Amino acid sequence: MYDLLVVGAGPYGLSIASHAAAAGLRLKVFGRPMASWRDHMPRGMFLKSEPWASNLSSPQGRWTLERYCAGQGVSARHGEPIPVEMFAAYGLWFARNAVPEVDERTVTRVSPCPGGFETVTEDGEVLHARTVALAVGVMPFVEVPGALRELDPALVSHSSHHSALDRFRGGDVTVIGGGQAALETAALLAEQGTHTRVLARAARLTWNDVPPPWERPWWRSARSPHSGLGCGWRNWFYAERPGLFHRLPETTRARIAGTALGPAGAWWVRDRVEGSVELLLGQEVSAARAVAGGVRLDVRDRAGTVRPLETEHVIAATGFTATRERLELLSEELRGGLAAGADGAPEIGRDFESSHPGLFMAGLVTASGYGPAMRFVHGATYTAGALVRGVRRRLDKGTPSVGAVRVPESRDGRGAVDAVRR
Template sequence: MYDLLVVGAGPYGLSIASHAAAAGLRLRVMGRPMASWRDHMPRGMFLKSEPWASNLSDPGRRRRLDVYCAEQGVGARHGEPIPVEMFASYGLWFARHAVPEVDERTVTRVRARPGGFEAVTEDGEVLHARTVALAVGVMPFVEVPGALRDLGPSLVSHSSHHGDLDRFRGKDVTVVGGGQAALETAALLAEQGTRVRVLARAGQLNWNNVPPAWERPWWESVRTPHSGLGCGWRNWCYAERPGLFHRLPETTRARIAATALGPAGAWWVRDRVESAVEVLLGHEIAAAYGTGGGVRLEAVTRSGGLTSLETEHVIAATGFRASRDRLGLLAEELRGGLAAEADGSPRVGRDFESSHPGLFMAGLVTASGFGPAMRFVHGATFTAGTLVRGVRRRLHTGPVSGRIPAPGNGRGRGALDTVRR
């Protein structure tokens, strides 16, 4: 029986595991490390967040991104985006040095059982744990516009379904969306010779500004402080005070979670889009039909007019919707019993614990509870420390309470299990 089973090995799962190991919990970590970053982002993409805001979290803060980059002879400087491949490699380095060995098998089902939980792996092994932390990232929550859902994967895909874009060389592709994923995907497609256009329902594209220098006059820093989510006091509060965000009224949290930090392109991709990509603004897809050579899209313009176009493939860069109902690995009776926020995401308490005792949540699925920071790697630091404290409290006070080993380096005999990769 494990004290904590961490399901997911991305930035949040690995950060939680690092804090749990240091706290001496008997721990098991499941999932392919950094899977979304390694398998679902095309070569050539960059992190939108600043390097200093993209650290995974270990209690001693020794395994930062800049430390890894320095070991590789690469700079991690403010205002210079980091390649996704470098960030994925950093995550693997973090996993080797800051957490127990990760079991790369997928957990297919989690059920509540007396005394805790039962988890079933892809090959049928059954694991038991007193508490579970779900850090499943974004892939369960892929959102595709309704008009596109009935078309098969040969005609429609989501931007997160591509580890590379080579299959689209020489083809005609329409990217739907107006945020960073849409714009950077379109730029990469254009640069490899794909005929590409962006179709967005917004009337204009938004672009993030070049960040101000790290070293600047004190009065500028006071007026618009740097934060992990960008400059300004509002962003600073979202990034650095998610615990205070959690205390806001539910309606206020829901509104902010739905509207803050809306779709926008990074400053460094703007020239690549504007010089090479056709952009159709104010178009919302009303219908889509398969044709002999691809897809015919019918769209409604902002003035109410109708327009149509034909393309060989549609990439929906339309984000994610982190609802409770999409947590398919939870058994139906467990999933259906979870209290939910207004947007359908699981409601979590101050320690990221769901309404089912011992079941903790992390990452995008907690954005309605703790704010926009949970949509970014930056939120992993607050989450990891807070969630592990909650796990310790649950183990002390719950019906399956037991003594927690004294904090240590997480690698002492008996402190945790080393499991097979």
């Protein structure tokens, strides 16, 4: 039986695995390393976060993005965005150097069993672990507006469903959303010759400012310090003190998680959008249906006026909603038994442990518990250290048995209890 099984091999999963290995835990890591970054972001995109705020975490802090870039003959400088392809390659380099071998199979089911958890892989192998850390990233939580959900995927897709945009070359695409994913996707489409429009509910787009120099007079730094989420004391608190954020009242945490660092475009994409992309602001889709050649949208403005808009394809860059019910790899009894907050996300307690003893969570799904930093790579550093401390604490206490849960047989015909005892 493993001490810890990590489900997911993105920045959070790899960081947790690095800390767990250094702590001497008997560990197993599942997932295709950096899969979201390799498979779900079109070529030509850049990291929005600063390079120094985009490190995966190891206990010694040796395997940094700056070190990887230097080895490739590239400088990772403040104020200069890093290509997504380079960041994905950095994650693979980190996995080779800082993490035990990753099993690239997908875990399809996690269930409670006496002494811990039973996990099943895509090819049917059953494994047991005393604790589990879910670091499943954002893909289980894709959000598409209700008016578009019933349309064929050939007509409507989410921005995260594309590793390339070539098939839209010369066509007509409407991008829904006003954040970085929408604006950068629109820029890439326009630059390849696609007629592109952005449709957003906001009356105007928000653009992040060019970051101030790293070296500044002390009084400027004191007034607005750098942080992994941008300048300013509020961002510094979110980025550098997730543990204190967790102590805020639940209603306050939920409000901040839902509103802080709202949709905005990076400063370096602004000139690529304005003047090149049609902007339909203060509008939203009220209905949609398939028509010959594409999609007909009913678009409603703030005055309530509805007008038709036809397009060949709609890309919904409408983010992700992390709720308990979308954690479908958890068995029904485990998922249904988790305590959830008013926003539907699982309640996350001390050191990222859920309400089910021994089940830990990381990444976006913990944002309402530990703050906006959990939506960014920067949050992996705090998470990895705290979560592994929580795992060690849970192992010292022992994970309570779950006697009321039915335990299926393992593949060799013996009960899972026998497998646990081995």
